[in-house]
Amino acid sequence: MTFRTIPFAVAVALMASSSFAQTSNTTPATADAARDALAKKEGEGDQSALLKQTLTAVDKQYTLIRRGGFQLTYDLSYSYVGEERIVTDIANGNATLFNIENNNSHTVTNTFSADYGVLDNLTANVTLPLLSRYADTAARSGMSNSIGDLGFGARWQPFEARRDQPGLTLTGNVRLPTGRSPFKIIAGSGEATGSGVGAVTAGLNVNKIVDPVALFGSLNFTAYTPAKDLWQINGSRILTRVQPGTTFGFGMGFAYALSYGISTTVSFQEAISAGSKLRFADGLEAKTHMQTSGILNLGLGYRVSPKTTINFSVGIGVTPDSPNLVVGMNLPLSF
Numbered sequence: 001m002t003f004r005t006i007p008f009a010v011a012v013a014l015m016a017s018s019s020f021a022q023t024s025n026t027t028p029a030t031a032d033a034a035r036d037a038l039a040k041k042e043g044e045g046d047q048s049a050l051l052k053q054t055l056t057a058v059d060k061q062y063t064l065i066r067r068g069g070f071q072l073t074y075d076l077s078y079s080y081v082g083e084e085r086i087v088t089d090i091a092n093g094n095a096t097l098f099n100i101e102n103n104n105s106h107t108v109t110n111t112f113s114a115d116y117g118v119l120d121n122l123t124a125n126v127t128l129p130l131l132s133r134y135a136d137t138a139a140r141s142g143m144s145n146s147i148g149d150l151g152f153g154a155r156w157q158p159f160e161a162r163r164d165q166p167g168l169t170l171t172g173n174v175r176l177p178t179g180r181s182p183f184k185i186i187a188g189s190g191e192a193t194g195s196g197v198g199a200v201t202a203g204l205n206v207n208k209i210v211d212p213v214a215l216f217g218s219l220n221f222t223a224y225t226p227a228k229d230l231w232q233i234n235g236s237r238i239l240t241r242v243q244p245g246t247t248f249g250f251g252m253g254f255a256y257a258l259s260y261g262i263s264t265t266v267s268f269q270e271a272i273s274a275g276s277k278l279r280f281a282d283g284l285e286a287k288t289h290m291q292t293s294g295i296l297n298l299g300l301g302y303r304v305s306p307k308t309t310i311n312f313s314v315g316i317g318v319t320p321d322s323p324n325l326v327v328g329m330n331l332p333l334s335f
Helices: 008-023 031-038 047-058
Strands: 070-091 094-119 122-136 141-147 151-156 167-175 199-210 213-224 232-234 237-243 247-257 262-273 277-280 285-287 291-305 308-317 325-334
Touching: 262 308
Parallel strands: none
Antiparallel strands: 070 094, 070 325, 094 122, 122 141, 122 151, 151 167, 167 199, 199 213, 213 247, 232 237, 237 277, 247 262, 262 291, 277 285, 291 308, 308 325
16 A cells, blocks of 8 residues: 655645635535545556666666566667877887877667566566767777677576565676677778677676665676687787676666656666786787776656656766766667
8 A cells, every 4th residue: 555645735725725614614525535635646656666667767687577578678878988198108218209199989879679578587688789989089080880789688586576675686698799899990991889709797686675765786797708810900010819808897776756757866887897818910918907987877767658767867987997978868668
């Protein structure tokens, strides 16, 4: 049973109308009329149902869909990365060729995801991103439009969800390098739209609803396949193999239902990646530094129908290895 609080203005109006009714000797409102006034309007659900929908829209990894159910989701995101890079060449203890380069990258991603309920506690999904990327650097500038990396995944809920207990979900994802590899791009031929390597991710997600707030958190681990048989000119050397380092990620946040139609979310995500191993044609091997990417996300959800909630989000990078800005829109459609 859901209890609703009478707004202060409504309470004042009710007291005023009651006083007027007593002074004018009119018939007071009946109990049935009071119940009708406080009853939920058509299409409204309880807070728990709304928060579950909010979790689904904010991050589809937290909740599942029923057996035989089908859901199509469209995500639109824009990200911007801007940096100033100092280029130097140190020889014999002296810095030469000092220069400052401005590098800017704009990426628009259209992602189509399809989810299918294999069982009530098992959901399979496939994800297809379409990318448009524009880069402007000192060396080159150009734009590319192509598909990104195709993804397949599954979410499994080992224990039955209960109202007073946290919900636990195990996730697994496989990403295929179907986009344009950054290790095979020739100068002047466009920008990369994929990672260039395959990846396998295993994760654990937890959520708990404490009306009117839903708390959620996640842990994940990603391993990558190497990019082999390369022949990319990199400065004065030729790159032949890349082995990306493993990545550990975590996230946490909360969703708050302001009303039956509006919800807000605040979350933080961080990914820590080990250095990548590089091999060149002349036998030289090198390793890059560890990278840390952290993003603070602010979201707003608007419920346009009992089955559809449009979500808008803004992400702000809080570490040097993060995008400066990420703006997104999420539109889930259930069938």
